Amino acid sequence: MNKAIVSGIVAAGIALSTLPWLGAPAFWESFLYLLFHWIILAVSWNILSGYTGYFSFGHGAFFGAGIYGTAYLAGTVGWPFLATLPAAVLVAAALGVALGAVVFRVASVRGELFALLTLAITFVLATIILNTSIDGGPGIYLLGVDIPRLGPSPAASLYMLGLVSAVATLLISYWIYASKFGAGLFAIHDDEDVAEVMGVPTYRFKLYALAISCGLVGLAGGIHAVFISYVTVSETFSITVPLSVVLMSILGGSRHWIGPAVGAVFITCLLYFFTSGDFAVFGRAMVGLILVVVILFMPTGVLGVFTNWRHARRKQQAVVEPPPSHEGVDGQAAPVVRLAAKPVISGEVLLQVRGLTKSFAGLKALDDVTLEVRKGEILGLIGPNGSGKSTFINVVSGHFKSTAGEIVFDGKTLTGLDAHRFAQAGIARTYQIPRPFGHMTVLENVAMVGMFGGEGMSRAEAMKQAEEFVAFAGLSHRAHVLPEDLNLHQRKFLELARALAARPKLLMLDEVLSGLTPSEINEAIEMIQRIRDRGTTIIFVEHVMRAVMALTDRIVVLNYGGLIAQGAAVDVMNDEQVKAAYLGKAHA
Amino acid sequence: MTFPSLNLLLQSILSGVFIGGMYSLIGLGLGLSWGLLRQINLAHFGFVFLSAYLSYHMVSVWGLDPLLTLLILPPFFFAIGVAQQWLLSRFKISPFNSLLVTFGFTVMIESLIQYVWTADFRKLQSAYGEEKFKIAGLFVPVPELLTLLLAILFAFGVWAAMRFTDIGKAMRAMAEDGPIAAAFGINQRWLSLMLSGTCVALASIAGVCFALTFTLTPTQIFSWVGVVFAVVMLGGLGSALGPLVAGIIIGVSEAIAMAIFAPSWAPIVSFSLLILMLLFRPGRA
Numbered sequence: 101m102n103k104a105i106v107s108g109i110v111a112a113g114i115a116l117s118t119l120p121w122l123g124a125p126a127f128w129e130s131f132l133y134l135l136f137h138w139i140i141l142a143v144s145w146n147i148l149s150g151y152t153g154y155f156s157f158g159h160g161a162f163f164g165a166g167i168y169g170t171a172y173l174a175g176t177v178g179w180p181f182l183a184t185l186p187a188a189v190l191v192a193a194a195l196g197v198a199l200g201a202v203v204f205r206v207a208s209v210r211g212e213l214f215a216l217l218t219l220a221i222t223f224v225l226a227t228i229i230l231n232t233s234i235d236g237g238p239g240i241y242l243l244g245v246d247i248p249r250l251g252p253s254p255a256a257s258l259y260m261l262g263l264v265s266a267v268a269t270l271l272i273s274y275w276i277y278a279s280k281f282g283a284g285l286f287a288i289h290d291d292e293d294v295a296e297v298m299g300v301p302t303y304r305f306k307l308y309a310l311a312i313s314c315g316l317v318g319l320a321g322g323i324h325a326v327f328i329s330y331v332t333v334s335e336t337f338s339i340t341v342p343l344s345v346v347l348m349s350i351l352g353g354s355r356h357w358i359g360p361a362v363g364a365v366f367i368t369c370l371l372y373f374f375t376s377g378d379f380a381v382f383g384r385a386m387v388g389l390i391l392v393v394v395i396l397f398m399p400t401g402v403l404g405v406f407t408n409w410r411h412a413r414r415k416q417q418a419v420v421e422p423p424p425s426h427e428g429v430d431g432q433a434a435p436v437v438r439l440a441a442k443p444v445i446s447g448e449v450l451l452q453v454r455g456l457t458k459s460f461a462g463l464k465a466l467d468d469v470t471l472e473v474r475k476g477e478i479l480g481l482i483g484p485n486g487s488g489k490s491t492f493i494n495v496v497s498g499h500f501k502s503t504a505g506e507i508v509f510d511g512k513t514l515t516g517l518d519a520h521r522f523a524q525a526g527i528a529r530t531y532q533i534p535r536p537f538g539h540m541t542v543l544e545n546v547a548m549v550g551m552f553g554g555e556g557m558s559r560a561e562a563m564k565q566a567e568e569f570v571a572f573a574g575l576s577h578r579a580h581v582l583p584e585d586l587n588l589h590q591r592k593f594l595e596l597a598r599a600l601a602a603r604p605k606l607l608m609l610d611e612v613l614s615g616l617t618p619s620e621i622n623e624a625i626e627m628i629q630r631i632r633d634r635g636t637t638i639i640f641v642e643h644v645m646r647a648v649m650a651l652t653d654r655i656v657v658l659n660y661g662g663l664i665a666q667g668a669a670v671d672v673m674n675d676e677q678v679k680a681a682y683l684g685k686a687h688a
Numbered sequence: 689m690t691f692p693s694l695n696l697l698l699q700s701i702l703s704g705v706f707i708g709g710m711y712s713l714i715g716l717g718l719g720l721s722w723g724l725l726r727q728i729n730l731a732h733f734g735f736v737f738l739s740a741y742l743s744y745h746m747v748s749v750w751g752l753d754p755l756l757t758l759l760i761l762p763p764f765f766f767a768i769g770v771a772q773q774w775l776l777s778r779f780k781i782s783p784f785n786s787l788l789v790t791f792g793f794t795v796m797i798e799s800l801i802q803y804v805w806t807a808d809f810r811k812l813q814s815a816y817g818e819e820k821f822k823i824a825g826l827f828v829p830v831p832e833l834l835t836l837l838l839a840i841l842f843a844f845g846v847w848a849a850m851r852f853t854d855i856g857k858a859m860r861a862m863a864e865d866g867p868i869a870a871a872f873g874i875n876q877r878w879l880s881l882m883l884s885g886t887c888v889a890l891a892s893i894a895g896v897c898f899a900l901t902f903t904l905t906p907t908q909i910f911s912w913v914g915v916v917f918a919v920v921m922l923g924g925l926g927s928a929l930g931p932l933v934a935g936i937i938i939g940v941s942e943a944i945a946m947a948i949f950a951p952s953w954a955p956i957v958s959f960s961l962l963i964l965m966l967l968f969r970p971g972r973a
Binding site: 155202203206209211212213215216217219220221223224226227228230231237338339343346347350381382384385387388389390391392395396397399 | 728775779781782783784785787788789791792793794795796798799800802803910913914917918921950952953955956959960962963966967
């Protein structure tokens, strides 16, 4: 269906490009120009904020950078108008990248804090432009700027520029939406930490999204400078631009590539027809009222409501399908996932951890841990609550950077790298409390990891492979529902399928069995055995000792962050220190 | 860049303290609802202006004493705050969406103001308006002094209430973890309604002070958003005394920047402080 919309947009673009030669009243050119203008602003905002969830209130700043880029170069320096447009794009994008390079490093500046920070940037930029020779106070007149003839009149030329830019923006928005890059952005939106651990280079992706978003809005600014022909700081950097853009996107649906355009058309028409004439005040009040009503009654926007409706329909269809036999578990319904005949534990070391230490403000959660994991084995990692097991997984998956020590995996030193590099090297993990990407279906969740984990795949390949892993985990009948509709047992299996989709060399399972019933535990144990049989090395963190004894080849015991014993399960269990750690010492 | 005389510098520091009082009086209610209710109430600014216009109207048209409006308006705005909180909690609004919804309210308030009082500049003329006295060579305008005193009074009042009363303790517990607080018998719903009412009542008090000191025009609403946000974040969300200190710091640094550079450079001080704050101490927010 999206493809049809894309063709529709291109066709509409071609049809609209004939308008200036049809002799329509000049009103239509300027009205449609404004429509294009707002479409570019809203859609470009959405590429950053809708897709990644980083709500920017700084669109006014990037817009202003574009406006003043063109105004200064064309009006003050005297460049030809068309030559200033690439400059406007570059200035706005560079401003965005410079900002993002700093801000995106600070993990806690998300949500409303990011919104505020970008708002503050707007005012800072406005103050600088107002007080320097770029503007200096009186504003810049652009009436003398030559507009190249792209149509029968100067107004028609601007109309054509707006049209082309709007169509291009929509196509870029769709391209990102449908690409692997876009899948990464949506993962950042849902859970940035998990996205990074699953192999999405979050920092780089956020910067790209910001640069594209800023570049497009800079283009809109550059064109608009000449359209309004008199540029002032107070008009350019007013709060109107960022807020209208947010409003349009939310109204249309910010998780959809065309949602903001729908919102832009609606609001622009509303404002145009209400604010011209005597109803200006009512028009504004009406916009406020619509915003309130929309957020209260459809917080996901018009297209969001539509998408939810489609999910709901799929869910109903899913119920009609026959319930699963234990097909995933006895291994017959997953033919493509080949099982090796016999596990082979080689002497070769896959993961080597030396002197690994992690401190949280003085508390040593991991204290000088040294261990090796050999290819093909299942290593049990046990210890009382708070002994550092989860910290170990968080450090070895790259989520936490170690305070000291070294991590060598498959011959590569990973110490200090970003988490997505760990994932790309072939390390995958599950979360004790499942953390699926909330707005993606089960299948999309699994495909996401196929795209970014390990060596990575194209989007199409990953989608195809995901079906196999979903079947392997016995979730085929739930493939198209959202994670919120799964029960705990299914979510845990989704975690497994997702980790497997990375085709990891090392899989770290963080208490996958907790909260499951005894028969579900049996199922899970079988599945873990089958994963190992495929040649995957596993670190298995668990409290369910029955499973630990049944599955593991070797056990490592942590206590207070330090390694206190390792060896075969039976030996370790009889170790005095281990007994003391679990049961306490007798005060004799 | 010119260095002003010592007297001029002191005078501008003093005016910075006064404007800081205004910032903190507006910021107090905003920060409380942000920190304790997790709502970013942009409408707070709308309420400040609505209250300022109502005060103007009561004084200029009905001939009331400005200080009397300080008693009449807060209960009325308390009710508005309660109603708003009822609406937001009824729809379980997330912090981010609260920003958007209350922006919608603000636009509606702005339109209402523009419809009733037009976009013209309005100035409340009262007996206190122009009054000032001189201490140690420095002019002290009475309305600004009143604003500062009220800001101090309410900051300490709220601080004491939060610290020493049971309701205050319950509110802090609710902000920490609502469901757990509710499990221990705290009536979250009622507390939120009261708290929101209080915050909006504080906005109306700030509004009356605003009318006493500033010329009113509806489009000014949004020009206060940035600097007051900076004050609230610098002072710490949900803190009572924080905004007072932060408001005065920002007010004074702005005033010094104005005196040494040019008045138009002033915004850069508060926003740079806000940006640095967000980048280096985001945990406070």
